Amino acid sequence: MSFPTSAGESSAAHPAVVLPEPTAPEAAATGRSFKVTVGAYVALTKPRIIELLLITTIPAMFAAQRSVPTLWLVLATLVGGTLAAGSANALNCVVDADIDAVMRRTRARPLARHLVPTGHALVFGVLLGVASCGFLAWATNWKAAALAVAAILFYVFVYSMWLKRRTSANIVWGGLAGCMPVVIGWSAITGGIGWPAWVFFGVIFFWTPPHTWALAMRYREDYAAAGVPMLPVVAPERVVVRQIVIYSWAMVACSLLLIPASSWIYAAVAVPAGLAFLAIAHVLHFRVLRGVPATPMTLFHLSNLYLTAISVAWAVDAAVGLTVVGWPR
Template sequence: MGRHRQPPRPVREQLGGSALSVPAPGPDARSVSTPVADRGTLDPGILVGGRRSKVTSTLLAYVALTKPRIIELLLITTIPAMFAAERGIPGFGLVVATLVGGTLAAGSANALNCVVDADIDAVMRRTRTRPLARHAVPTRNALVFGIVLGILSAAFLAWTTTWQAAVLAVVAILFYVFVYSMWLKRRTSQNIVWGGLAGCMPVIIGWSAITGGIGWPAWVFFGVIFFWTPPHTWALAMRYREDYAAAGVPMLPVVATERVVVRQIVVYSWAMVACSLLLVPASSWIYAAVAAPAGLLFLATAHILHFRVLKGVPAQPMTLFHLSNLYLTVISVAWAVDAAIGLNVVGWPW
């Protein structure tokens, strides 16, 4: 593959996507022709003493392979699960250990994904500043880096938390790389639906780190993230439809009409909100007071997007995309606060 000239320093956007996928970057509303930086990319152009430091640039390139802003979003769902499993405030050391292990696991999956997707990333404006796309890191080195991070994550989680959490982390890495990145992504428009299962894993990893098992509330929140992923990702893919088409990735907005896409977004949005309310019996009015209005706002935004497409006016999908990040953050924090305060209306045995 030919070398690509590095584009101008991109504008950093969104809550990364952090996300922990989510996931995806956070482009703001702008003209379709504007290149947008991938949320996991760090600008390596750090100047030291008036000159670019090669060591610093290389270090930042390896950090960028892990897509740190995606990891942020993943960790947002890990901590509330630990609070809910503890039904209070878990030990600080255990929380830190779980977050470190989870960061290593997510970094491993993301780095290996960069290896698999290097050809796609080089084509798409949103991702062409990733390290492998601009040849900032040798492919072999990136592969070894990703594998080492995965081994370290499993060993660290097994040593500091529970062996169940370590196994779940390994399963998440393997699923994301082999099932999503290498199989689903390039073959089906449902790629993100089933591939998104990997992004749901931090919840049950966090719960397992506390209890050694997986309680039903963790599975419920797992479902929330599962149903959240398609509206979140398809809204972004609507904005960057041409990018995905050029890269040959059959995202739903590439292979289906806008009407089909927004109808699917509405269906998954309703499923997500309904699933989020299933946690109310296992929490208290604090969670309910946040989850219900947040869900209504999300549904209203999804329906507005649907309405705009039906009327043939500009869809503005990025409004829903940005809201999806905020929604997941808000209900995750509400779940954690509710558990930390310790109220439990029904008193379900977990």
């Protein structure tokens, strides 16, 4: 194929330019480059965080339906939620690029390694947000779409751009964005938000500080080097573990408020899981008070397991359990 060099010039006046076929090593390199690029854009969305958010979306839908929702609505809500969470996480990567490059835990992220241009990441995040809003509005309802947009904006502008670098309470209030999948899932089913959704919203709200502070205790030097005033950076360990215990008790107490609106299935999981979480939180507290090296990552990993366990229990209870006390939708 030949191309005219300027307007009005015939391609016949210039011989065709034949491009050489790429060699096998060049083709392989191109394939690897494409794979790396795709992987980098996927990494911007922080898939592991999205998995945790979706775990709380599905139970809320089951609880709102008080049975198994239609497969289409579940899939549509999960797709829309994934796009929204991916948007928030990608935009967070743009805002936190300087922090990520300093911290050992995050220096492998795409923008820290310059695998994706910052402008491209910004456009990518915005497009995901627009897609999530449009898709949720079409597939579910406008309330779910509006809640998703509110979660993105809150996470990016309130938490990432304002709270994170200014206050040790950053994750307390910033964690509100992570609570939104519950009300989004409920709203996708009913078009409203029932009180059980707000209760589970509270569970995640109180769960977020112990979960995050445990991680921040392990990577305290990273956060300090990046200038992020997480509580373990600006407060003594004794203060941190005391706060972890307080929030853990509030979380477990909030989780038990769902028992009157559930059956024995949820209670059989929520009670022992809550006791186990409290036990580990108190062990961490006692170790710090006695001057024994703390093991915060035990609590961090348990926190993921705890949230998964009670979320699944809530979903199973709604699907097959017998409601003791019902609630208006």
